[in-house]
Amino acid sequence: MADLHFLANPARFRRFSQRVLPALWLVTALALVIGLYWSLVIAPPDYQQGDTVRIMFLHVPSASLAMAGYLLLAALGASLLVWRHPLAALMARATAPVGATYAAVCLITGSLWGRPMWGTYWVWDARLTSFLLLFFLYLGHIALSRAYDDSERGDRAAAILAVVGAINVPIIKFSVDWWNTLHQPASIMRLDGPSIDPSLLWPLLWMMGALALLFVALVLMRTETEIDRRRLEIAENQD
């Protein structure tokens, strides 16, 4: 916690991230190259799904990271409301579009995967629908944080929304599950069981790590930009 408070000073954070970012980008690029080669070339095709299973290496990590990103957004919102960390607001601004992009990647790859597997781009499956709603929550956060002339008001309003949204995400998930079982009891759209072959699991975990690094690098870079932009705004207002 002490470290978090230490980095809550935007100028200090900026010095820290400028030192960390080049190395982080290098590691991220390496991890992505290795991960993509591993999952797209080396990993064996699935015995049922053939090469389409490779979509999973992008689809599953982006889904997990989009959800984790919303939790991060809520945590940043809470720390803005509780401690008034100036950095939390800027980082939330930086995080939301990245999270929304990951959610969009998950939805798009999912629908491309659904076409050969289920014969349709979209089904009103519980998981798909609740993910679509998560995407809308992201959009609402982005729109709200940018809807004010006074950007600090947008930050605080969006922080409240993120906290309320995070409380609601499990409820939405539960109700959509219920809704789906009501309408179509037998859902066939699942990866079969928890058993996934190690030859597929390891590249999947690697890609998860690589995309998480990319998420962090993008958020840090965008936070730097937000700090600079806020400085410009203040400089402009002083004239």
Add this chain to the structure above:
Amino acid sequence: MGFGALFLRDLRLVWRRPGDVAVVLAFFVVATVLFPLGIGPESNLLARIAAGVLWAAALFASMLSLDRLFAADYEDGALDLLLLAPWPLELAALAKCAAHWVVTGLPLAVLAPLIGGAFGLDDRSLLVLVLTLLVGTPALSLIGGLAAALTLGARRSGALLALLALPLCVPTLIFGASAIEATATGEGFWVHLAILGALALMSLATLPWAIAAALRQAGE
């Protein structure tokens, strides 16, 4: 005292301009009437979709009147007085939402069975429709109240309000519509109604604080 005074004040304001409520109810009727025109007059199909249509239309209708919930007080400075008042802002938020429910949720619940009957719902389903609307619409008023408080003074606040509130309203919509559906298929509707009640109570227990927080940052 503060709660009652604010609640009655809001009701009195609406009473003096009844057109505002009438517009919302008219929207509800017109929006639902468009469905048979778009889909066709086949009564089986209409009875099948009635629950979803009526609930979705009720959701839109209650969003429609929300953007003025706090905006008038924000513009004329009454909100600043509420912020300074010696009673909790949470109660004030609750009073505003309660008044909003009385002038939209309640009339919608009274009006809905008339339209539901025209869609061919049977008597039992109509009764459940009224029950679900009575239990569920308070949650809509509270969620919408939060969205209204968050978008105070924002650009394009009307459209933004809907974008914020509608995803959060999904659970209420699902259980409201599914209770009616369950009645039609012969299942019991009590489970759905109980969950709907739980959602409403949870909104009641948490959202006034969120709304008050949003109003405080709007007043700063």
